[in-house]
Amino acid sequence: MQVSLFITCFNDTLFPRSGQATVELLERLGHQVVFRPEQTCCGQMHVNTGYQREAVPLVRRFVEVFHDAEVVVAPSASCVGLVRDFYGRIAELADDSALAREVAVLQSRVLELTEFLTKLGVEDVGAYFPHRVTYHPTCHSLRVLHLGDAPLRLLRAVRGIEVVPMPDAEQCCGFGGTFAVKNADTSMAMLGDKLRAVAATRAEYVVAADNSCLMHIGGALHRQRAGVRTLHIAEVLARTE
Amino acid sequence: MKPESVLIELQPKFERNAAAALANSQLRRNMGKATQTIRGKRAAVVGELSDWEQLREAGRAIKERTLRHLDEYLLQLEAAVQRAGGQVHWASDAAEARAIVTRLAQAAGTREVIKVKSLTTDEIKLNAALAAAGINAVETDLAELIIQLAGEHSSHILVPAIHKNRAEIRELFMRTLGIAELSDEPRELAAAARAYLRRKFLSVPVAISGANFAVAETGAICVVESEGNGRMCLTLPRVLISVMGIEKVIPRWQDLEVFLQLLPRSSTGERMNPYTSIWTGVAAGDGPQEFHLVLLDNGRTRVLADEVGRQALNCIRCSACLNICPVYERTGGHAYGSVYPGPIGAILTPQLVGVEHASSLPYASSLCGACYEVCPVKINIPEVLVHMRGEAVRQKQDAGGLKAALDPENAAMRALARVFANRSTYEMAQRLARLGQGPLAREGFIEWLPGMLGGWTAMRDMPAVPQESFREWWAREFGSRKTRNVAKNAKRSRESAKVKTRNEAAKTRR
Numbered sequence: 100m101q102v103s104l105f106i107t108c109f110n111d112t113l114f115p116r117s118g119q120a121t122v123e124l125l126e127r128l129g130h131q132v133v134f135r136p137e138q139t140c141c142g143q144m145h146v147n148t149g150y151q152r153e154a155v156p157l158v159r160r161f162v163e164v165f166h167d168a169e170v171v172v173a174p175s176a177s178c179v180g181l182v183r184d185f186y187g188r189i190a191e192l193a194d195d196s197a198l199a200r201e202v203a204v205l206q207s208r209v210l211e212l213t214e215f216l217t218k219l220g221v222e223d224v225g226a227y228f229p230h231r232v233t234y235h236p237t238c239h240s241l242r243v244l245h246l247g248d249a250p251l252r253l254l255r256a257v258r259g260i261e262v263v264p265m266p267d268a269e270q271c272c273g274f275g276g277t278f279a280v281k282n283a284d285t286s287m288a289m290l291g292d293k294l295r296a297v298a299a300t301r302a303e304y305v306v307a308a309d310n311s312c313l314m315h316i317g318g319a320l321h322r323q324r325a326g327v328r329t330l331h332i333a334e335v336l337a338r339t340e
Numbered sequence: 341m342k343p344e345s346v347l348i349e350l351q352p353k354f355e356r357n358a359a360a361a362l363a364n365s366q367l368r369r370n371m372g373k374a375t376q377t378i379r380g381k382r383a384a385v386v387g388e389l390s391d392w393e394q395l396r397e398a399g400r401a402i403k404e405r406t407l408r409h410l411d412e413y414l415l416q417l418e419a420a421v422q423r424a425g426g427q428v429h430w431a432s433d434a435a436e437a438r439a440i441v442t443r444l445a446q447a448a449g450t451r452e453v454i455k456v457k458s459l460t461t462d463e464i465k466l467n468a469a470l471a472a473a474g475i476n477a478v479e480t481d482l483a484e485l486i487i488q489l490a491g492e493h494s495s496h497i498l499v500p501a502i503h504k505n506r507a508e509i510r511e512l513f514m515r516t517l518g519i520a521e522l523s524d525e526p527r528e529l530a531a532a533a534r535a536y537l538r539r540k541f542l543s544v545p546v547a548i549s550g551a552n553f554a555v556a557e558t559g560a561i562c563v564v565e566s567e568g569n570g571r572m573c574l575t576l577p578r579v580l581i582s583v584m585g586i587e588k589v590i591p592r593w594q595d596l597e598v599f600l601q602l603l604p605r606s607s608t609g610e611r612m613n614p615y616t617s618i619w620t621g622v623a624a625g626d627g628p629q630e631f632h633l634v635l636l637d638n639g640r641t642r643v644l645a646d647e648v649g650r651q652a653l654n655c656i657r658c659s660a661c662l663n664i665c666p667v668y669e670r671t672g673g674h675a676y677g678s679v680y681p682g683p684i685g686a687i688l689t690p691q692l693v694g695v696e697h698a699s700s701l702p703y704a705s706s707l708c709g710a711c712y713e714v715c716p717v718k719i720n721i722p723e724v725l726v727h728m729r730g731e732a733v734r735q736k737q738d739a740g741g742l743k744a745a746l747d748p749e750n751a752a753m754r755a756l757a758r759v760f761a762n763r764s765t766y767e768m769a770q771r772l773a774r775l776g777q778g779p780l781a782r783e784g785f786i787e788w789l790p791g792m793l794g795g796w797t798a799m800r801d802m803p804a805v806p807q808e809s810f811r812e813w814w815a816r817e818f819g820s821r822k823t824r825n826v827a828k829n830a831k832r833s834r835e836s837a838k839v840k841t842r843n844e845a846a847k848t849r850r
Contacts, residue, residue, distance in 0.1 A: 106810050111811055116806075136811055139759075140760040238709055242709035273706055275705070278707070280793060281703050284358055
């Protein structure tokens with residue numbers, strides 16, 4: 100299948116390896132990957148912080164860039180969640196019915212990476228990762244995209260891997276975009292509990308479908324010199340023997 | 341409408357209040373334990389019902405249909421209550437409602453009233469108004485009594501004293517009720533309150549309640565509770581005054597079937613609440629001989645006018661969203677500075693009082709979505725939170741002036757919107773970020789950031805911007821072509837064939 104990659108501005112700028120891993124993984128599975136360099140940002144930070152007027156041009160841009168794509172795949176549950184859950188509302192806010200129609204047509208073809216793979220019936224992606232990992236289901240993968248255990252099924256099929264369940268895994272890590280800065284104290288209190296849960300697993304890696312949450316968890320693990328690293332699920336699934 | 345009625349503090353600053361609450365280890369322990377217990381109970385009893393999702397959908401549908409025709413149902417309710425011998429009073433705001441209730445209590449010639457736990461009377465600050473008129477209001481719900489004796493505000497919709505443990509309650513009772521000997525055993529604490537309250541139930545002639553539901557077709561009012569104090573208040577006194585938000589009306593008697601399943605399972609984690617009192621007007625020789633229903637707007641019609649925000653009026657005050665909320669669990673209810681705390685409070689309060697009076701509340705959430713999942717009437721709380729944030733920002737921007745111009749967040753967001761507006765500015769910004777971080781980045785991480793971003797680096801390192809962005813890597817690997825060439829792909833296709841075979845073999849095994 101020809102897959103148009105929506106890399107997200109966050110991964111593009113801060114976590115390019117996750118994007119590279121996504122390309123490797125999709126190609127290994129026989130897909131043709133397309134990257135449209137006109138893409139920038141889906142507008143999630145603007146929408147979620149309340150700057151929705153400012154997000155209108157970003158929604159337009161996203162639709163223009165991807166309108167003719169067969170399928171758009173992104174290594175980020177929260178960006179895909181925004182496109183699927185909020186783009187319609189933004190088009191309404193802009194009072195642009197043409198945009199609203201285009202959004203409605205495109206939305207269902209925008210998929211998160213593990214969602215795309217499991218929808219195609221893939222579970223074993225032929226990866227090898229001989230490490231002890233724990234999986235953090237990010238809020239938007241769990242409660243916006245309803246991915247369920249799809250990412251875990253992919254992880255469990257990886258050879259050499261040891262997947263350890265995380266206590267209270269479904270609890271938010273406290274990132275929440277600008278919440279982490281605007282309500283830094285509360286965010287840190289939530290993160291503190293997540294770090295205890297991570298430590299209890301004695302895993303080497305915390306794996307998730309969103310680098311934003313991983314940057315939050317990983318930023319604190321690094322500060323503590325905890326000896327636990329964070330890794331995007333695409334990077335685990337891309338590794339081979 | 342004056343915002344002070346719903347708000348406990350004017351213009352609450354959630355982030356500041358939260359910081360203080362988070363440092364209170366007793367509060368953290370009490371809240372963590374209580375919310376975890378109640379979450380577990382709820383999950384267990386909700387799991388018992390195979391048609392839970394259909395019930396939620398029914399609850400939402402009934403509420404939304406009612407709100408679409410609210411005017412008709414309210415008039416129908418008024419007529420039914422009057423037919424049954426009750427009197428109906430309309431209050432457009434808190435001040436009107438306070439005046440009505442005070443006048444009715446004075447007319448009954450009492451210096452004291454007993455109260456069933458009621459958020460609506462908290463919302464209109466009724467107790468203070470009655471006190472000013474020389475009338476003592478006695479709260480009869482155990483937790484509400486604890487709060488009243490402590491001179492505090494409720495921190496939870498359903499369990500107002502959730503922030504207190506039994507040792508703290510023992511100390512409070514000994515101090516305020518003049519009890520010399522008391523242990524911290526729950527049974528003994530309850531007995532002490534019971535002895536105090538019995539005297540009130542048997543002597544006070546006027547009771548004030550809220551209402552969980554009011555049935556338009558029959559005029560029946562419904563109050564659910566756990567302790568029996570409500571039943572006492574609703575049956576023993578001569579005069580009963582019920583203050584009810586206008587959104588509490590439901591069309592038919594039959595609709596109670598849905599809500600009386602949804603509410604106890606969502607709130608206390610019980611299959612059925614211990615006491616469900618339903619009365620219709622006045623019955624000669626049985627119960628209160630004078631019944632008044634006060635219908636309160638106090639900002640609700642304004643909420644109703646907002647297409648996205650109006651779903652907040654579906655709320656049946658179960659508090660499942662508070663118990664599941666990771667923010668509420670850690671900060672407690674007082675940080676919200678409102679009669680309505682937690683996720684529902686964060687969307688309801690700013691709508692009732694005007695977002696300009698409570699602009700920090702829509703931001704008191706990480707948008708994790710857990711509240712939406714448990715809401716028995718399917719209020720999409722994250723959606724309304726984001727909508728209210730939009731209102732807060734629009735108001736800030738449209739006010740204009742120096743304040744908006746100097747607001748660092750506003751400036752940063754607008755600048756970023758321009759950066760993301762096209763490819764060349766975006767790519768230039770990526771390069772600038774890499775250059776600009778120079779002195780801050782050390783071995784791939786940044787440990788200190790200035791200004792607003794300092795909230796991040798207080799506890800977390802930040803990854804440095806890597807030397808090559810994804811798009812630069814793509815351009816280097818594949819040139820300006822959108823897709824990589826076929827030759828380069830040949831080896832990978834062979835690998836992919838292997839994987840495919842493996843997947844198919846796995847499927848066959850299953």
